[in-house]
Amino acid sequence: MDRGWIWVIPPLLLCLAGAVLKACRHRGEPRHHHQGWGHKHGEATLSIDIYAYMSKISGWNPGFKVGLSVILLLMCVIANNMVVSLSVILITSTVTVVLGDMSLHHYLNLLTVPVVFLVAGSIMVLINFSWTPVAGAVANLNCHWFTIYITATSVHTTLLLWGRAFGAVCAMYMMSLSTMSGEIFSVLRRCHVPKLVIELMNMMYRYIFIMLDTQSRMKNSAQSRLGYCDFKTSIYSFGQSMGNLLIVSMKRGSQFYDAMESRGYDGDLVFLEEEKPLDKKMLLAAGLVISYLAFVWFVTTRGAGYYG
Amino acid sequence: MAESILKVQNLSYQYSGENQALKHVSVDIAAGERICVVGSNGAGKSTFFLNVNGVLTPDAGEIYFKGHHVGRNKKDLNDLRRGIGIVFQDADNQIIASTVMGEVSFGPMNLKLPKAEVQARVDEALDYMNLEAFKNRAPHYCSGGEKKRITIADIIAMHSEVIIFDEPTAALDPLNAVILEEVLGKLVDQGKTLLISTHDMDFAYRWAKRLLVFADGEIIADGTPETVFADDAIRIKANLKKPMLLDVYESMVSRGLAQDTGAYPKNILQFEKWLDQVKA
Structure with missing residues (x-):
């Protein structure tokens, strides 16, 4: 056994101390059953x-x-x-x-x-x-x-x-x-990552959730109409929902822009962040x-x- | 009559490739009015709102905000957007930031206010909508009613004099609808001018002091709820359902169960008071 391994011991002790601390903190709470x-x-x-x-x-x-x-x-x-x-x-x-x-x-x-x-x-x-x-x-x-x-x-x-x-x-x-994620974006902005990239990140991040939500709603409604009953139908329904997603996204994109403009958006996407000293x-x-x-x-x- | 805050003359707008959405719309709105905008889907309500907010550029017609003519230049449009805020129908189309605080700050930040002022306004708006506990939450993990409250806080933080609500009650459960009505009451007390588009005629009847009826891109009626609902031709043309209490009142009067005192009760309390009165 090489002597170099002893240097793992301090982090290991730290980890163990943390485990004890966590165990104490959650003592007496009912155990969750995980699936x-x-x-x-x-x-x-x-x-x-x-x-x-x-x-x-x-x-x-x-x-x-x-x-x-x-x-x-x-x-x-x-x-x-x-x-x-x-x-x-x-x-x-x-x-x-x-x-x-x-x-x-x-x-x-x-x-x-x-x-x-x-x-x-x-x-x-x-x-x-x-x-x-x-x-x-x-x-x-x-x-x-x-x-x-x-x-x-x-x-x-x-x-x-x-x-x-x-x-x-x-x-x-x-x-x-x-x-x-919003905070990570703003750290990147302070690191002088181009503004365009940051704004795209911000909007994409927000938009991902809208798209996922829309897709899952379309999927549910297709499923309730037997759109996923067998493989062939599933492929068809999936394709349809993807095509629809594109159209819906384009439409929502323009509504999104309207809403931003109505609140005075003029090319600068900045939000207030909490000061965390x-x-x-x-x-x-x-x-x-x-x-x-x-x-x-x-x-x-x-x-x-x-x-x- | 109070001084005019928003005046629209002969406004026309056409979406590309579609039939005309607005046809020569003229309306004069005074400061502090409580207006409901009604009419069937596609009658031009939302298009009208986007036009008076400067988001869509009208094909023809003039807009005056607080007596000043609004030109096509950026400064005028920004003044217009500062003075008029829209709470959009679908909260998901309006929410843009990844925290509730960031979201509410978006408008004030665009107004280029100093940071301390933005912070103060955000805190005030969150307090107004009872959202302090949500400050650092992600909007996409909030429920529909909470999202609606966030979008209203967005506009409150901008301190707009005119606030437009595009079908605010459409996605709300009864409890949230009651909360919304309380907020509307508070805003009226602060002297804000409110325009609300709605399909809920009972709400329009009890809340509004003035009704604008849109049908097929035109304003076909403009007046108090009593006069508008009394006109059957307009009601049929715009597909408006008569408010329940008005129906009940008129039925009772026509059956001779009570005399017409001209009371026109607008809510249950007023109705009961009227019943007591006619019984005596």
Whole structure:
């Protein structure tokens, strides 16, 4: 066992402390019964942004949250270091679940989405092909004509890739599960992203919900008239509803514009946002986390190259 | 008569490729009036509203706001939009921001007010519509009645002198409709001029002091609810249903159950009072 792993212990302790805190906070509440794992189609993924509105840390300064998440993401991706990745995963998950008071079940549920992609994507990194069995491989799978084999290096590369990707996902989740989209847009505006892009983002975001709503209403009404009774009819109804959606969207788009104009829209889409002052203590904590990760990165890469 | 706040002369409008939506409409509205705009679907009510708000540009005709002629230039149109606010029929077509606070601030922000003033107006409007608890919610997770309240707060925050409601009661449950009527009462007390389009004749009869009847792009009648509903020709032409209480009143009078005192009760309280009176 390499000594480098001891640097995972502080984040792990933090995570455990958070778990205890959360358990104490919710003590005595009745346990919810969950209906299995995985995300529900059509619902859970679409209402992902509702968590940002419910999060206990939605009151933090949005610029701070976006900045911290991006820094952690970059550290995780650039360091390509198992210890750093694990630390990022532990720290960001603790922030989201404990400080943000999000249900652990929901959080893990959301993580199943990238897991599917990750597994599918990393298989090709993990396995190799050869005509003959390879000596010294961790596993050889004889497929008569050829052999699929896994080496210690490929296992290591895959784990590293997983850690990196997961760290990045957790860092982004920390941001998106605690920051309302409107606030993310305004942070981007302050970063001088072109105004046109920001306004498009704002309108698209708002419009997505209208379209989904319209589509689900059309689907329901088609279903109640047996529009989805068999495969052929379903295809037909789906096509019809999509075509209709286009027309409805164009019509609503112009009504939308009328309503905006009637409230004096003149090419500038600006909204009032709540002032969320930056807390010095928070800045200090973030600085500590980042310097700790930098330190771990430095210590673990200087010695053995195993972690990175 | 109070001073005229909105005057429209000979207004005509045609949607491209369709038949004429407004034909030579003229109307003079005084400050503080309570007006209901009635007429069947497609009679031109919404087109009229968009025209007097400067969103649609009339093909012909003149608009005067507070005595000033409204030209086609941007400044005049902006003044018009500042003075007249529309609460649209479908809240989803009006709501644009991703938080309730941002949404209500959209109008005041476009008025280029200082931030503190915008904040004050937003707080006031949210308080007015009893929406403080929703401040940081997402509009798309609100119910239909809540969305309606948000859209009304939108316009209240703009401090418009004239507020137009396009079929406000259409999507509301009875409780929300009662709340809406209370809000309308408060707005009247503040001296706002209100124009409300509606298909609810009982509401129009009890609430409005003046009725504008649209039919086929024209205003075919303009007067107090009593006079408009008394004219059967107009009622039939515009497909208006007689208000229930008026029907009851007239039936009782015609059957000799009570004499016509000219009371025309408009709500149940007035009706009961009238019954007591004629019984005595």
